[in-house]
Amino acid sequence: MSTNSSSLKQPRPFYMIFFLEMWERFGFYGLQAVLATFFVKSLGMSDAESFTIFGAFSAMVYGFVAIGGFIGDKVLGTKRTIVLGAFTMMIGYILIGMATLDKSLVYIALAFVAVGNGLFKANPSSLLSKLYEKDDPRLDGAFTLYYMSVNIGSFISMILVPILGGKFGLSVGFYVCAAGLMLSLASFIFFRQLVEGIDSPAGLAPIHYRNFSLVLLGEAVLIGFSTYMLQNLTVAHWLLLLVGIGVISIFFKEIFKSQGIERSKMIAAVILMVQAVVFFTLYQQMPTSLNFFAIKNVEHSILGIAVSNPETFQALNPFWIVVASPLFAYLYAYFGKQGRDLSMPGKFALGMVLCAISFLILPLGTKFANSQGIVSVWWLVASYGFQSVGELLISGLGLSMVAKLVPQRMVGFVMGAWFLTTAASGVIGGWVATLTAAPKGVTDPLQTLPIYSKVFLQIGEVTAVVAVIMIITVPILRRMIEGNSQQNKKEQQAA
Incomplete structure (x- = not known):
């Protein structure tokens, strides 16, 4: 869809997609905020067990996104897949609300959420990318603001759901998550005329009911299998590996079919995904190790206000994102118009530097803990601040990177592959989080403090080494993405 790139104002359909994503993420992050503690408090798991299950669930949540991207691109169409995915997730949240009374429903409910998210997640961003030309200077800003929508929704739910869950029971909190999906669906259906004529080729064609029936059948089978996998984690990990190999094989097949600058851009996209x-392994620590660190070793107050539900400290992440996103969107557009914007690999490298700092300052903070082993909340605020700005530069621009570097015919599929990196990180991040887990029943802050300090220091050191490597490779990746100017001119003339 052609746009007037001289203006920094986003097209009208952007705002509909913004609210669609905001309310859907409201539901998902409300669940995420309390899920690990729900495993411990309601199901009696140890910290390590809860982190492992949470990691497996996260892996499924993002591991299925490539499937949803393919269905949106090739089978049902982007918009139909969005509706199906949102409806499936809503059922999952209702079931997990019921599961607080019937524990046998827990894994079934999580399977609905994982499969529904897989269908939904890649498609709003794929729809958004279709609003812009490849060289539109608004693109980075659009995806940064779109990312802000995720964090507005998550900020509200990460405060609201733990508070409601603590006061009225977790079932109420989970039903509030379901209400978020209802609002997401309502906003999309009510304003659907704004994206009329904007879809994948499969979505622009009349609905094929045989394909729709096969998708529903496949969804039911996948939900059943996911329920089994959540109770058999070895199977889940092997499936993730097989899905990953399949997605990577398809991606590399497309790379070998491509030529010239298109091929080098796709190779650069693979490196940035790695x-x-x-x-994403670091990001996985927020609902797991950082969350439990806040519960056990951080003062439960901020600005003199008591925090009765320390799970709400996770809302610091979307708070910083919402604060910083408009500024970053403006800077991308301002410097982009002048041709002085930092390259995509440069932004990724800077983001990793900030993530390293976010973990390195926590061991420093533990040195100033009081005699009871409690750390000032401001160390946690600062850590979330650094990691959140780093997130804007990496995760916030990941979808924009895909839209820029891969051919339009593969956008939905490769956006699914992008989320597969989050799936792999779910398993790795869950394992890293278990390193911070205190033995079951150990709650003394003086005993848990040195555990957190040691592991956070190790995480920060490894991340710093990765950041240095990324800085060194920036010029190489930049040349791959920009290519030889003469070659670009020849390929444009040939086209």
């Missing part, structure tokens, strides 16, 4: 695995 780098993103490190970031």
Whole structure:
């Protein structure tokens, strides 16, 4: 869809997609905020067990996104897949609300959420990319603002759901998550005329009911199998590996079919995705090790206000994102118009530096803990601040990177592959989080403090080494993405 690139104002359909994503993420992050503690408090798991299950669930949540991207691109169409995915997730949240009374429903409910998210997640961003030309200077800003929508929704739910869950029971919190999906669906259906004529080729064609029936059948089978996998984690990990190999094989097949600058851009995209695995492993610590660190070793107050539900400290992440996103969107557009914007590999490298700092300052903070082993909340605020700005530069621009570097015919599929990096990181991040887990029943802050300090220092050191490597490779990746100017001119003339 052609746009007036001289203006920094986003097209009208952007705002509809913004609210669609905001309310859907409201539901998902409300669940994420309390899920690990739900495993411990309601199901009696140890910290390590809860982190492992959470990691497996996260892997499924993002591991299925490539499937949803393919269905949106080739089978049902982008918009139909969005509706199906949102409806499936809503059922999952309702079931997990019921599971607080019937524990046998827990894994079934999580399977609905994982499969529904897989169908939904890649498609709003794929729809968004279709609003812009490849060289539109608004693209980075659009995806940064789109990323802000994720964090507005998550900020509200990460405060609201733990508070409601603590006061009225977790079932109420989970039903509030379901309400977020209802609002997401309602906003999309009510304003659907804004994206009329904007879809994948499969979505622009009349609905093929045989294909739709096969998708529903496949969804039911996948939900059943996911329920089994959540109770048999070895199978889940092997499946993730097989899905990953399949997606990577398809991606490399397309790379070998491509030529010239298109091929080098796709290779650069693969390298940036590998780098993103490190970031998402760090991101996985927020609902797991950082969350439990806040519960056990951080003062439960901020600005003199008591925090009765320390899980709400996770809302610091979307808070910083919402604060910083408009500024970054403006800077990308401002410097982009002048041709002085930092390259995509440069932004990824800077983001990783900030993520390294976010973990390195936590061991420093533990040295100033009081005699009871409690750390000032401001060390946690600062850590979330650094990691959140780093997130904007990596995860926030990941979708924009895909839209820029891969051919339009593969955008939905490769956006699914991008989320597969999050799936792999779910397993790795869950394992890293278990390193911070205290023995079951140990709650004394003086005993847990040195555990967190040691592991956070190790995480920060490894991340710093990765950041240095990324800085060194920036010029190489930049040349791969920009290519030889003479070659670009020849390929444009040939086209």
